[in-house]
Amino acid sequence: MTTASNELLQQLTTLLDEFTQDWDREDEAPMTRDTKLLADLGFESIDIIQLVVAIEEDIAHRKVAFDQLLMSNGRYVDDLSIGQIADFLVPYTTAN
């Protein structure tokens, strides 16, 4: 993993901790690169959309082409790991 991706992972973990703090999560295991939004954190579609807004505002500080992350081979992906999001965001934060 690149340093940039690991730094983003840290930022995302902090953001997600805040994002899910009122959710009564059953699984309070610490988040890792492999933690999945739907399967592990109990996300619904609306939460992914709102997370995108939060990432654009707090981490990327600009619009992010999230469709590229949410689509794979013409289909919407079933779930996303925090690591996948961090890797995807690297060009958005290093090109500044």
Added chain:
Amino acid sequence: MKLASQQFGSGPDVVLVHGLGANRAFWYPRLASALVPQFRVTIYDLRGHGYSEVPPSGYSTTTMAQDLFDVMDEHGIAKAAVIGHSYGGAIALEAVATQPTRFTHLCLMDTRVQRVQPQLRLRDIDALTVFERAVAAHDGGDWQNDPEIGFRFLEAAARCVVDGVDLQVRDAFTPFGEGRGAKRAARAWLRLLDDTAARNEFITPGVELEHLREIGTRALPCLLMYAEHSRALRSGEQLRELLPQAQWRRVAGGGHFFPVSHVAETLTELQAFLA
């Protein structure tokens, strides 16, 4: 009041208004993303829904039409095509009747209009879906005589989710979602009904029929899409008379949630309508 909203793409403006018990994920990604190459698409959560604020009152179509204008103002939208599903369509209709010059197109999807269909009874529905039948059986109440069967269904479905009752059957679209997050959505819906004025305000009649007739005298393009198994057909048929310029489409095999279950058909109609 904070209304959660998002905008994508560039081009002529399109605003999508979801129905009750849903949120802006009803439109995104599927329908909204497909429109993004040609349009600037704005989606938002109705008050009391999704990530928008939950005020104690203001849930009539009249007040929520004002919310729609607020979202348009916030995003600098002078004129837009407005597309509403179910109650979102009633909000869109109200907004168009109030400020017609701000809209380029009006599309209503399976919208019930209180003025023309003041009650929604079981006999208005040609057939319950397998999921609706399971919810009704579990609820055990008097569905035959309930004057607001749509709300009865949503509330009973939410109670099943909150109580952890797995009904073992699914429709193409199940309100409140499927995952662990569904409990949060279902709880939020029940809180809205129990703790705010929404329950009564949702059934407050909106714009007078004369104002709807005025929309009919304008050149505003209208599209009325109703499901083959619609519960709001009486509204749709009366709107056809009130809005003679409207295109009329039935979605073959579709139920109330056809924008999600029949995405391709819905999109084809929308793209032709907005072109």
